[in-house]
């Protein structure tokens with residue numbers, strides 16, 4: 048009996064495929080086992096040899112007296128991409144490394160202000176703004192929290208509970224600058240810039256707690272209580288919603304977390320930069336611990352947010368920290384020697400951004416837009432054979448578990464290097480395993496087999512990304528680099544097998 052042409056297209060059994068696949072990997076010289084030490088991996092060695100990633104602080108800096116700080120993981124991978132030809136305006140690249148909100152107009156959002164009448168504010172606008180911020184803006188921020196999250200609470204936030212800061216990292220640095228000789232807990236994986244921030248201020252001891260896939264990459268309030276009591280923590284830092292896992296503590300669990308802070312007298316520092324990026328539940332809602340604070344001046348709850356992500360204005364550098372008034376005084380003092388305060392004119396312009404009608408329209412537009420992107424990319428990843436067990440419920444990141452791929456692509460570092468050959472920028476998971484002492488074999492990091500993928504600004508880019516990685520036509524001759532990535536993505540294994548005949 049002769050088989051029909053259609054029958055020939057029926058996929059081969061998985062075992063057979065895997066076997067021929069393994070043989071092909073061997074033929075390329077790529078080891079088929081996971082490395083046991085980072086010294087065996089070119090990708091890891093390259094990263095270690097990059098300025099200041101050696102973990103050896105005894106190496107002198109060429110400029111006397113300087114000990115340069117490490118560049119963040121995103122900068123490292125962007126530099127690697129630049130070495131491979133990536134740059135502004137260069138076609139064909141998909142940058143899923145640098146997470147960025149859509150800064151242009153999105154459907155349904157209010158157009159951003161394009162002018163500022165300095166005259167309206169008088170000559171004072173050219174003066175320094177107070178290091179705690181321009182009072183009318185502080186009032187507008189307090190009103191925002193009271194209106195959005197605290198209508199039912201008798202105790203409200205006031206301007207004395209708000210400190211305007213020059214950007215999110217500026218605010219986090221001010222917080223770090225006022226922490227005392229304490230143990231500071233934090234959960235990992237987390238926003239990679241925390242690493243440098245936690246290293247730069249040496250008074251406190253940062254103590255990580257790893258979140259796990261089986262728990263959806265979040266900690267319960269009870270687990271955090273145990274960490275606080277067991278390790279003697281006086282403050283706990285959480286990115287909530289979390290960059291990079293895209294998961295968050297919300298609802299009753301968040302209420303319980305606020306209570307844990309109150310009961311244990313441990314300051315909860317909640318980085319809420321992605322509080323509007325909600326992918327599930329009713330459209331138009333945001334998540335903030337502000338909803339569960341009873342007394343703004345007594346509860347040790349410190350919130351940080353700003354125009355960077357939710358308002359889609361990262362370049363404005365206008366952000367804020369909200370908490371007890373005594374904290375605001377300390378942050379204001381830190382601002383007087385750290386940064387001198389946020390730009391006065393931009394703070395004036397920011398008042399417009401806090402107007403209720405604008406907030407409502409923008410948040411709705413943002414959620415519609417980013418839910419569409421998130422669903423699109425998840426669907427495409429699924430088709431590639433990279434199904435996401437814990438899809439993001441928030442943020443614009445996807446935390447991709449690479450364990451289902453053949454080694455060595457199970458390593459986020461190797462995966463990122465291979466992806467660069469396909470003009471796709473992704474960030475290796477280890478950069479989010481914030482490890483301020485930098486002393487361990489990084490292959491032992493629980494984040495080693497992960498990669499972060501950011502939902503890139505334009506939909507067209509997402510298509511480039513996914514098509515680069517999944518839709519290469521079988522009829523195209525395969526270059527060595529195609530072959531290597533193709534081999535390592537299950538769906539492309541199919542394509543390659545098909546093209547081989």
Ligand SMILES: Cc1ncc(COP(=O)(O)O)c(C=O)c1O
Pocket residue numbers: 146214215216217238286290318320353355361364366
């Ligand atoms: C979790 C988190 N916090 C803070 C920031 C910093 O914001 P900014 O760019 O305003 O410094 C970012 C930016 O990526 C972030 O992801």
